Amino acid sequence: MTRSTPPRARGRPGAADDADRRARILDVAIELFSRHGIAATSMSQITRAAHVAPALLHYYFGDRDRLVDTLVEERIAPAIGAIGAAVAAAPDAPRDIVRVFVRAMSEGVTAHPWFPPLWLREVLSEGGLLRDRLVGTFATPVARGLRDRFARAQAEGVIDARLDPRLLVVSLISLTLFPHAAAPVWRPLLEAGDVTSTMLAEHTIALLERALEPPR
Amino acid sequence: MTRSTPPRARGRPGAADDADRRARILDVAIELFSRHGIAATSMSQITRAAHVAPALLHYYFGDRDRLVDTLVEERIAPAIGAIGAAVAAAPDAPRDIVRVFVRAMSEGVTAHPWFPPLWLREVLSEGGLLRDRLVGTFATPVARGLRDRFARAQAEGVIDARLDPRLLVVSLISLTLFPHAAAPVWRPLLEAGDVTSTMLAEHTIALLERALEPPR
DNA sequence: CTTGAAATTGAATTGTCATTCAATTTAATA
DNA sequence: TATTAAATTGAATGACAATTCAATTTCAAG
Known part of the structure; x- marks a missing residue:
């Protein structure tokens, strides 16, 4: 499986780049949780599907449990x-x-x-x-x-x-x-x-x- | 969490010891799969709940997938x-x-x-x-x-x-x-x-x- | 312009998991 | 009784997961 988006450069992205990652992470997460179950969905799966780095989830939501709370x-x-x-x-x-x-x-x-x-x-x-x-x-x-x-x-x-x-x-x-x-x-x-x-x-x-x- | 049964000795157990481990593994597995979902249940969880060593699952069923087939x-x-x-x-x-x-x-x-x-x-x-x-x-x-x-x-x-x-x-x-x-x-x-x-x-x-x- | 905050990443850490393997003990067979 | 097969374990291996952290880039405020 080859990466479908080229690896993004480090650092804060330009405004027009690709807006509201936080919302997209939530969309992807609820979709995956619904399809595979919460316990069976890894943070990595979410980050891969949302095309963001694993650390971004922790930046926004802290840890797994608080991601669920947020949803x-x-x-x-x-x-x-x-x-x-x-x-x-x-x-x-x-x-x-x-x-x-x-x-x-x-x-x-x-x-x-x-x-x-x-x-x-x-x-x-x-x-x-x-x-x-x-x-x-x-x-x-x-x-x-x-x-x-x-x-x-x-x-x-x-x-x-x-x-x-x-x-x-x-x-x-x-x-x-x-x-x-x-x-x-x-x-x-x-x-x-x-x-x-x-x-x-x-x-x-x-x-x-x-x-x-x-x-x- | 302390182990609830003392660690069993190595080797084939005596006949009266505790019969039909294979059936018990299947019972425990279907129970856990039902409760937590198949993908969310690890082999280790099953072995812990059934009080057997992880390797015993592989001895009986080969791998995860074939355990599911057997069930x-x-x-x-x-x-x-x-x-x-x-x-x-x-x-x-x-x-x-x-x-x-x-x-x-x-x-x-x-x-x-x-x-x-x-x-x-x-x-x-x-x-x-x-x-x-x-x-x-x-x-x-x-x-x-x-x-x-x-x-x-x-x-x-x-x-x-x-x-x-x-x-x-x-x-x-x-x-x-x-x-x-x-x-x-x-x-x-x-x-x-x-x-x-x-x-x-x-x-x-x-x-x-x-x-x-x-x-x- | 300068500076600090926000957003994002790669890399490192630590833990858990699935699977394999050799060692060990008992049962069955000859 | 001697030998082989069956049942079981602890320990080793390699993959991947959750989380942390420092580095990097851009935006916003002064």
Whole structure:
């Protein structure tokens, strides 16, 4: 493998040279973390992909751990915040909650494709390196809010009594996050190259709306 | 960190000493791979957890790659095979397919808790190290079989016309695999410590059966 | 202009990892 | 019992990773 960019000269680069290396390092890092997992991605891999010297990472971020902290603050937290805000603003009818959540997730994921794999690996899988940093602050209020609203709707008789409101939250997240993360596998496998993000969202909404209805 | 077992003497151990190290290495390896990801797990971590010398791994399995191959052959393939067989034997009615699949998955996962995280990370996530080894041989026939049976049922009018049979397969897998892998997160978060594997399965079956029904 | 701060690099350091190898001990076979 | 095969280890090797540091270059402020 030959180096694709010529080795840069030492010293501070000229202004027009190639702007905002810091942002590019963060982009490359979150991409690699999402693709290969945080623990499996070395600093060297990041520097190679971003075409910078290893020492630059340490100049900007200190060490590995603080690089991860920075990504959480500057990239991941805002992305989750947007989804949480959309759901919080939704009306109380279960159909509306479902529709708003699915669409918000669909849009968020389109804007940030690194999100589903990263969440699967680093939050949900046991031993995930982001679990502690994200669950308490970000996931808990959204999930509990959904649970409480489903429970209230069920008490009013607008949700099938056989369903558990807590598990409904799990089902909802399963149906939105998982298909996106798994798309590279099922798309070719099920000959579903034509399925767009929107089609997926509408399928999910149709499925859930029907599932929630109480019988008769 | 002090060594928890005293360093073993060199040479072949006595028969009663501590049997079947090879099997124990495989157990430990699949557990660690499931918890931390394959790429993120070092041979040394495995040897430390299994209380054997690093060289023993190479004696039994050659190198890292062949250790993974061995795990696929001896542990993962049989586990998937059992689920595939159950589904293949199910009757053609969508309700039956769903019920058999969900229950088979639930039982398989109870017997092999390493399965969901490993599948999520190493098969479904982009860059997963098991994708190529598992998708073609194992996942494809099961997934396409399900799709075709759903499509036929839909043509006969027993499945809601708004649902896409291909995405139904995705939904089905999402609803079975994901909740198990994510359980360590949602259980405390949603105060669902009382939810058993069976309750989860029955919730999922109820949800899907209702969702499949054509309206009116 | 001069000077100091910012951005960037190559090289050095220290640790860990995968893999190999010879030595050692026990089991199985003849 | 003698001999060979199997199972296991400690130690050595070479690659690569994380981190530090001094040197270099450019920008910004005076």
